Amino acid sequence: MEHPGTSNTSATRPAGLTAAEAAERLARFGPNEIADPGKRTIVSTLREVLTEPMLLLLVVAALIYLVIGDVAEGLLLSVFALLSIVLLVYQERRSENALAALRAMAAPQAHVIRDGAPATIPAREVVPGDLLAIDEGERIAADALLLTTEALQVDESLLTGESVPVRKRPAAPGETADTDARPGGEDEPSVYSGTLAVAGHGLARVTATGAATRTGAIGLSLSTIEVGRTTLQQSTAKIVRLFGLIALVVCSALVIWYGLAFGDWIEGVLSGIAIAMSLLPEEFPVAMAVFLAIGAWRLSQIKVLARRPAIIETLGATTVLCVDKTGTLTRNRMRVARVSVDRHWVEAERDAVAADARAGDLLRTAWFASRHGSFDPMDLAVEAACERTGAVTTDQHADWPLLREYPLNPDLLAFTQVWREPDGDRRVATKGAPEAIARLCGLDEEERTALMAEVEAMATQGLRVLAVAGAHPPGDSLPDDPTGFRFEFKGLLGFEDPLRETVPQAMREAMAGGIAVKMITGDYAATATAMARHAGIANPDHVLTGAQLERLGDDETGRAVAETNVFARMMPAQKLRLVGALRDDGEIVAMTGDGVNDAPALKAANIGIAMGQHGTDVARAAAGIVLLNEDFGTIVSGVRMGRRIFENLRKVMIYIAAIHVPIAGLALFPLLMGLPPVLMPMHVVLIEMIIDPMCTIAFESTPEESDIMEHPPRPIDDPLIGGRQLLLGLAQGALLLVACLGGYMALIASGKNADVARTMAFIALTAGNTGLARVNASRALTIGTLFARGYRMFGAIALLAATVVTACIVVPALRDLFAFAVPAPQEIALAVGVGIAAVVIVDFFKLLPGVRRIMGRVERAPTVRARAV
Numbered sequence: 001m002e003h004p005g006t007s008n009t010s011a012t013r014p015a016g017l018t019a020a021e022a023a024e025r026l027a028r029f030g031p032n033e034i035a036d037p038g039k040r041t042i043v044s045t046l047r048e049v050l051t052e053p054m055l056l057l058l059v060v061a062a063l064i065y066l067v068i069g070d071v072a073e074g075l076l077l078s079v080f081a082l083l084s085i086v087l088l089v090y091q092e093r094r095s096e097n098a099l100a101a102l103r104a105m106a107a108p109q110a111h112v113i114r115d116g117a118p119a120t121i122p123a124r125e126v127v128p129g130d131l132l133a134i135d136e137g138e139r140i141a142a143d144a145l146l147l148t149t150e151a152l153q154v155d156e157s158l159l160t161g162e163s164v165p166v167r168k169r170p171a172a173p174g175e176t177a178d179t180d181a182r183p184g185g186e187d188e189p190s191v192y193s194g195t196l197a198v199a200g201h202g203l204a205r206v207t208a209t210g211a212a213t214r215t216g217a218i219g220l221s222l223s224t225i226e227v228g229r230t231t232l233q234q235s236t237a238k239i240v241r242l243f244g245l246i247a248l249v250v251c252s253a254l255v256i257w258y259g260l261a262f263g264d265w266i267e268g269v270l271s272g273i274a275i276a277m278s279l280l281p282e283e284f285p286v287a288m289a290v291f292l293a294i295g296a297w298r299l300s301q302i303k304v305l306a307r308r309p310a311i312i313e314t315l316g317a318t319t320v321l322c323v324d325k326t327g328t329l330t331r332n333r334m335r336v337a338r339v340s341v342d343r344h345w346v347e348a349e350r351d352a353v354a355a356d357a358r359a360g361d362l363l364r365t366a367w368f369a370s371r372h373g374s375f376d377p378m379d380l381a382v383e384a385a386c387e388r389t390g391a392v393t394t395d396q397h398a399d400w401p402l403l404r405e406y407p408l409n410p411d412l413l414a415f416t417q418v419w420r421e422p423d424g425d426r427r428v429a430t431k432g433a434p435e436a437i438a439r440l441c442g443l444d445e446e447e448r449t450a451l452m453a454e455v456e457a458m459a460t461q462g463l464r465v466l467a468v469a470g471a472h473p474p475g476d477s478l479p480d481d482p483t484g485f486r487f488e489f490k491g492l493l494g495f496e497d498p499l500r501e502t503v504p505q506a507m508r509e510a511m512a513g514g515i516a517v518k519m520i521t522g523d524y525a526a527t528a529t530a531m532a533r534h535a536g537i538a539n540p541d542h543v544l545t546g547a548q549l550e551r552l553g554d555d556e557t558g559r560a561v562a563e564t565n566v567f568a569r570m571m572p573a574q575k576l577r578l579v580g581a582l583r584d585d586g587e588i589v590a591m592t593g594d595g596v597n598d599a600p601a602l603k604a605a606n607i608g609i610a611m612g613q614h615g616t617d618v619a620r621a622a623a624g625i626v627l628l629n630e631d632f633g634t635i636v637s638g639v640r641m642g643r644r645i646f647e648n649l650r651k652v653m654i655y656i657a658a659i660h661v662p663i664a665g666l667a668l669f670p671l672l673m674g675l676p677p678v679l680m681p682m683h684v685v686l687i688e689m690i691i692d693p694m695c696t697i698a699f700e701s702t703p704e705e706s707d708i709m710e711h712p713p714r715p716i717d718d719p720l721i722g723g724r725q726l727l728l729g730l731a732q733g734a735l736l737l738v739a740c741l742g743g744y745m746a747l748i749a750s751g752k753n754a755d756v757a758r759t760m761a762f763i764a765l766t767a768g769n770t771g772l773a774r775v776n777a778s779r780a781l782t783i784g785t786l787f788a789r790g791y792r793m794f795g796a797i798a799l800l801a802a803t804v805v806t807a808c809i810v811v812p813a814l815r816d817l818f819a820f821a822v823p824a825p826q827e828i829a830l831a832v833g834v835g836i837a838a839v840v841i842v843d844f845f846k847l848l849p850g851v852r853r854i855m856g857r858v859e860r861a862p863t864v865r866a867r868a869v
Helices: 021-030 042-049 051-065 071-104 231-262 265-279 284-303 308-317 325-329 349-352 357-368 377-389 434-441 445-459 503-512 526-534 544-551 554-563 572-584 598-602 617-622 630-671 681-698 725-747 756-776 789-810 814-817 825-845 851-855
Strands: 109-116 117-122 132-137 145-153 194-210 304-305 318-324 335-341 344-349 402-406 414-420 426-432 466-470 490-497 516-521 541-545 567-568 591-594 607-612 626-627
Touching: 042 117, 071 284, 071 349, 132 145, 132 567, 265 630, 284 304, 284 308, 284 630, 304 308, 304 607, 304 630, 308 607, 308 630, 325 526, 325 630, 335 357, 335 377, 335 445, 344 349, 349 357, 349 377, 349 617, 349 825, 357 377, 357 426, 357 490, 377 490, 414 434, 426 434, 434 445, 434 466, 434 490, 445 466, 445 526, 466 572, 503 516, 503 526, 503 630, 516 526, 516 541, 526 541, 526 567, 541 544, 544 554, 544 572, 554 617, 572 591, 572 598, 591 598, 591 630, 598 607, 598 617, 607 617, 626 630, 630 681, 630 725, 630 756, 681 789, 725 756, 725 825, 725 851, 756 789, 756 825, 789 814
Parallel strands: 318 516, 318 591, 516 567, 541 567, 591 607, 607 626
Antiparallel strands: 109 117, 109 132, 132 194, 145 194, 304 626, 335 344, 335 490, 402 414, 414 426, 426 466, 466 490
């Protein structure tokens, strides 16, 4: 009899829609997506920009100038305010567009049958009428009516609130989806968009997509990326608040002092605003937001999808990479290379199999033990081998119904299927781990020993080995589990999965960067050792199996995991213990996984890495990173990019801290010393127009340091901008302040006109500003990379700044607005020289190892326990 909850399933794969039909329905019904409520519009962006403190100060200053009758100054500041709004909106929209691109890449995939063949497409391209293949661990892409099921259970808590998964059945002939009833429930034939298949699999015909689904009716969106405030953003906000408080106190004190001392309250207020604007480092959060958004976009260009910005903070600090063998180190293109019958090996090619009837019978039995229409690489390899050798043709068993499926489970690593033959007899086929098949076949100790010796011999050649058995049970009843059948052992299949070409170089790069690589596989120790040696993993002959790991105590586990780089016969649940032991040892762990059972380990790791092509939605939801091409080399490239993003962000933070010192000093100290003011609000805003592009454009595009993967990871508790970075920035800015202020005071003392002195001080500040940015862009001496291709943006910005300042000096109207004069050529050269001289001194600071460490160079030695070399 047939198992309840299943339907007769032939070996023939349904045709599904054609590509043309799918395209027509996509145009008619629209994409399978729901409007994103989390998407920020330009109006919401503009609303946030208009509340920026710096912008508010600028508007206040403009209004004061207009009120007191300085229309030109007021209009100039108004233009600056408009430019600031445009620049901030552009930066915010650039970040939002990058996040939108990431949302599109993060959108779930769906498995469908198109033109008679399995296809993986973006879920948004699913259309009504599509045949949807549903598998364990996947989110269901649309509302659909089940045609076939096998032990399918679905978590419908999204719709019903019930946390217990419910069993599903196939629809009866002529049964349709009930669109009026409350969605969800036990033994129902409908499945719904956004719900999660937690067990089994099935085939369903799509009935509704997009807003027409039950999920769409209640306005939910499951594909929205939540962009929360990261640790870096929170710490940066604290620094900005601190500087803001200092700016408020200094500004208020200056206004009161200036008004009481000189009786000029208007001038005091304007000077106070200039001081406040010079002290507010609003570039910190702007640079942070842009770096995180554009950094995530840059990662996506190398096929690394960062689902949360916080991951970027951690990525560059990774100390241990725990990676699966299959699909990550290898191509995940399994191929049956050879078969073994009675300890006789046969190459899996047509002539060899045709000459050995037992080899053909072994492959046919393996075909009956495989899911057809599956995306599993082992099943696909068996089907391809049968086609290649002629053991089974496509339509040979089209009329054989599938009666029951016994899925693989941790207690019995074997997959079993029961078929009905045309004469009414039943054929049972199973394939799986050799020890599991030996148990099902009841092999005695001597036979098991011989079998495992043969498995070991195949494994040493890097082959993954599965055993195959078959049975022809009498009667109509089926047992509750496969152990109720009397199986006959058929033989062994040897699968090969070639190493990816990128792995050896990526492995060398990771180890040079002080990162330990630990390979985790379900294969035998011999297979794991062979692959680890080929991949270049350190200490490949020292292997720890899952069974050995289970027998270890907590203290022993920590030592064993630290000293071992190859883990074999590992179950997904054992990954969690491995991750815990590494984290307890102080490591920053990146862990790959793709299955439902991998989710706890992915969540426990510092960085969970899910597979984008073959991973389940559960794994992707638990992970912080989705690997779009599932290549180990891409993981290492992601770590490299993470280091680059962090280092460049640290450099820009040091620069921001540095440049605010001379701006604030030139706005404050001349007033305290009774000298003519150097910087008023319009001057500060002009400088800000130069600083912002440097922060967001030049530093973000700065190339990585040449030694970025030649030093160990930074400590995870190393702050982006801590006390040492702030002190370095303040020291740099103090040098430039001394140069500019000293030059200004000397000019005033020599009898120079105040406008000439102000102009020369501003030229020196601009030259120093652009030079300071270029110096902070690299840990190496600037003179060696001054004209390097990756730094040309700084030259362009310096040229733009020089052009703007020149225009403000030579255009009479602008010269009067900024209270500038036209210095002699030799005076301009002197001013530029003063600014550059201060920057040259700052550059030579980098010869000191301590300064290089503050800027990002990590020089501590890697720990032996984590590297096992």
